[in-house]
Amino acid sequence: MRNEVVFITGANGEIGHGLLEYFGQRDDVFIVALDIRELDPELEKYCSRFIQGDILDRNLLDRLVTEYEIRTIYHLASVLSTRAEYNPEGAHRINVEGSLNLLRLAVQQAEWQGRSIKFIYPSSIAVYGLPDLDTKMRSGKIKEYEWLTPRTMYGCNKLYCEHLGRYYASHYRQLGADENIHKIDFRCIRLPGLISAQTIPAGGTSDYGPEMLHQAAQSLAYDCFVRGDTMLPFMAMSDAVKALIDLWSSPRENLKKLIYNVTSFSLTAQEISEIVARSFPNARITFTPDERRQKIVDSWPGELDDRAARDDWGWSPEYDLKRAFEDYLIPTITKRYQQVV
Numbered sequence: 154m155r156n157e158v159v160f161i162t163g164a165n166g167e168i169g170h171g172l173l174e175y176f177g178q179r180d181d182v183f184i185v186a187l188d189i190r191e192l193d194p195e196l197e198k199y200c201s202r203f204i205q206g207d208i209l210d211r212n213l214l215d216r217l218v219t220e221y222e223i224r225t226i227y228h229l230a231s232v233l234s235t236r237a238e239y240n241p242e243g244a245h246r247i248n249v250e251g252s253l254n255l256l257r258l259a260v261q262q263a264e265w266q267g268r269s270i271k272f273i274y275p276s277s278i279a280v281y282g283l284p285d286l287d288t289k290m291r292s293g294k295i296k297e298y299e300w301l302t303p304r305t306m307y308g309c310n311k312l313y314c315e316h317l318g319r320y321y322a323s324h325y326r327q328l329g330a331d332e333n334i335h336k337i338d339f340r341c342i343r344l345p346g347l348i349s350a351q352t353i354p355a356g357g358t359s360d361y362g363p364e365m366l367h368q369a370a371q372s373l374a375y376d377c378f379v380r381g382d383t384m385l386p387f388m389a390m391s392d393a394v395k396a397l398i399d400l401w402s403s404p405r406e407n408l409k410k411l412i413y414n415v416t417s418f419s420l421t422a423q424e425i426s427e428i429v430a431r432s433f434p435n436a437r438i439t440f441t442p443d444e445r446r447q448k449i450v451d452s453w454p455g456e457l458d459d460r461a462a463r464d465d466w467g468w469s470p471e472y473d474l475k476r477a478f479e480d481y482l483i484p485t486i487t488k489r490y491q492q493v494v
């Protein structure tokens with residue numbers, strides 16, 4: 154009998170670190186991990202196998218079918234919002250064609266195994282596109298079906314991949330001869346900005362939150378690229394991992410939706426800087442808004458409505474604002490840079 158394999162793309166990324174650590178502690182789940190970059194040596198012990206490779210390489214993905222019984226795919230690999238704007242077509246290839254390749258792998262696995270495969274997809278607040286700041290300020294908590302008019306390539310890609318997931322879950326090959334085809338068990342969360350104590354993000358537009366914190370912890374100056382009054386929803390990285398695990402383990406019959414908002418706390422860039430300055434007295438934080446990146450965050454919701462996730466699968470973050478900074482981020486980051494020095 155082959156072991157249950159969880160296949161994780163983008164394994165070396167920020168969320169990948171947390172997920173690998175979680176599954177690595179379990180002895181009933183084997184991880185096959187993929188990333189375009191080398192894997193952080195710290196993570197190697199958690200993987201049955203690591204493959205350095207490209208999600209656009211269909212031959213590589215095809216070979217997996219003969220080797221593993223993949224029950225779950227966590228498709229984390231993507232090009233984030235700021236980076237994607239410098240090469241929109243390249244980002245589209247990775248974010249959309251790459252996702253399609255993974256959905257195709259899920260279908261192949263489902264056919265071989267005669268059952269449906271869980272496909273866990275982290276989407277983003279970038280799928281939303283509020284038309285102006287005034288609307289953002291007036292709109293309050295945004296629900297899953299509101300303002301789906303993204304202004305970034307990354308947001309368009311995430312939204313489209315949500316639709317692809319819905320298609321593979323409900324309508325795949327709907328005119329084909331085989332009506333009993335195993336559909337994909339697609340499960341998606343829309344994540345807010347994430348703040349990790351262990352890793353530093355790259356290429357996103359909500360990055361000012363974690364950047365401020367990590368720079369201050371190293372006594373380095375930070376010039377924030379958005380206005381102080383910019384409000385976004387955020388979440389501690391460990392809660393993002395928790396959400397991805399909780400959604401994975403939830404019985405399918407409890408899930409009334411395919412796509413759920415999840416959030417923890419909302420605060421302004423100024424509020425983050427004040428918390429950071431209180432914890433790191435050497436912090437030097439200034440604000441020089443970059444008008445174009447500002448427009449991107451102004452189009453993202455200030456707050457998310459995650460009632461559906463709470464009702465359907467019991468979503469509840471472990472870290473509210475106070476706990477996130479006081480119990481997790483500040484102590485862990487402090488320790489991290491003390492060790493480096």
Ligand code: AKB
Pocket residue numbers: 233234235276277278279307344345346347356357358359360
């Ligand atoms: C980004 O800033 O692109 C990401 C996101 C909000 O999905 N962190």
